[in-house]
Amino acid sequence: MARSTTTNSKVIVTIGAWLVGFLIFFPILWIFLMSFHTEGDAIKSPFAMLASPWTTEAYQAVQTQNSYGKFFMNSVVISVGSTVLALIIGIPAAWSMAFVPGKKTKDLLMWMLSTKMMPAVGVLIPMYLGFKVTGLLDTRTGLVAIGTLINLPIVIWMLYTYFKEIPGEILEAARMDGASLTSEIIHVLTPMALPGIASTLLLNVILSWNEAFWSLQLTTSDAAPLTQFIASFSAPEGLFYAKLSAASTMAIAPILIMGWFSQKQLVRGLTFGAVK
């Protein structure tokens, strides 16, 4: 029997949801507002800042000081490249774990997840030396490789969960019709799991875009992504809130826009199989 809800409780829940949403969104909104003020106005009290004139001065200063385009392109290549590579490895891996599990599959899945719990700084020196020896320091190839390694456990786990929802009989039927392993994965499994694959792709692009530790440590100039672009505007002595806000707005805008347009797909994928 469906629970009855009164109009009042609906209103209260809706207002509460909007309030929580606003609170979560507020820091981004405030960054956006600060970016359109002078350094002097950005440090004033909130109401005084809002009352002061708006200007694009900070954006001009950011553009003059650093080339946004180069950092942006590096972010695109690294986040998309590492996610696509992780999917290419992750789809067959998740297929085998979901449809032909071995005795140790569960342990293997748990071990993969446990690698995400290791503090990254613990392996900084060996990774740095490895990158140095292989000539991968400050290269997009190096960052795509490390991004793939970071994404892989999440990609395999997400895909494994989605694949488990697909009846194995359909794949069996395809096999009986003479489909090879490759066609089974590409032509039968992938189309059925498309919402899950799409949400895995979107989520991992977002995670890669925001990854800061490795991208700051392993790049200097040629492969530096937007995380380094932002880091260059914080100053130890001197006002920088407006410029830092402008740089942050420019860095998060592309991923916010992408998230906005793909939110339907993202929610559909994340809730895929949630109701049985």
Added chain:
Amino acid sequence: MNMTLRALLGATALLTLAGLASAETTITVATVNNGDMIRMQGLMDDFYAKNPDIKVEWVTLEENVLRQKVTTDIATKGGQFDVLTIGTYEVPIWGKSGWLVSLNDLPEAWDKADLLPAIAGGLTVDGELYAAPFYGESSMVMYRKDLMEAAGLTMPDAPTWADIDKAAAAMTDKSKEQYGICLRGKAGWGENMAFLTAMSNSFGAKWFDMDWKPQFDQKPWADTLAFYLHLMNDYGPPGASNNGFNENLALTQQGHCGMWIDATVAASFVTGKDSTVADKMGFALAPDNGLGKRGNWLWAWSLAIPAGSAKVDAAKAFVAWATSKEYTELVASKEGWANVPPGTRTSLYANAEYQKVPFAKMTLDSINSADPTHPTVDPVPYVGVQFVAIPEFAGIATEVGQQFSAALAGTTTAADALAAAQELTTTEMTKAGYIK
């Protein structure tokens, strides 16, 4: 066929030679984001005109990110950077470890003897200069002349802590958000501990005795912390335990601070276009307690060349240009004398034009009154005014800073904070092998 082959080979050889003739060396310079460094990036045409075969790639990062990244690169000899912007804390440690290239052989015209002795002393290890100072700073009192006048007080050029106490009390009017004094309270070895360590020197305190035994259980440290807490609790702004340089700068520029004791470099900001009290600011030396040491620090951002660089000659050419007397003249000609990087050369302070800058004399006097090799009243086994030049210091001082910041926030008492500082410092120094 033969002729064609020969012609092709000849053309290839010529092209290769032409390529070699115009080959340029690209050096990567890692730097912090401060006004002087950003200004330099806009003046690079002068360097390129003098060094057409060298190209400079800039990597600008937040101070702590830069420090971590450069340390990783230099320790692994990664060779990602050819010139580093480093502080006075790192130079003696890295120089001693053989991580930096000696700059003793920079051209004679660069004039090493012209460097301010206090600054050069902090960058020299066993007679080798390991970094060229780009800008130097000390700390001093920046105060509101109008509020002092209204209170019927005059700030001496060399005040005592008692003078500061009296002035802070007279200028405080919390109902008008007018606070007598603003000081650093945010935890960190380069934040509240830079201020408190320098302040403690003037109270006769020290971090370690000659046997490296921590001294937080001694009276001078108790006096230092008690006086600091009294000033901040009675006359300071609310939430001061979160205030660092930038927060206090904002408060001062908005007219909320009667006094601010901090880096001399702040003088150009509080008298700059963003300040509402630009024409009301006066300057004085950091206070003392009559014990022979003032509560001011000494710091320089300097350019150094890591031992892992494969382009040492090009890097030296850049360092020599960026820290030369000619560079200061270039900045002065383009942006005025007030924007010249301060605190590195004697000749700058002898310049009649620079002497007209309102804070020039007080900056020089402050720098000259700090001695990194004899920072405390009693002898100590370490170098450094507001820091101790050992690798363990940054970690220990940040933890001690958290204790003192908690005492300011009121979540612990001064006595408990000092006891915790003593215990954690003793543990770390024993672990590091200083205490047997």
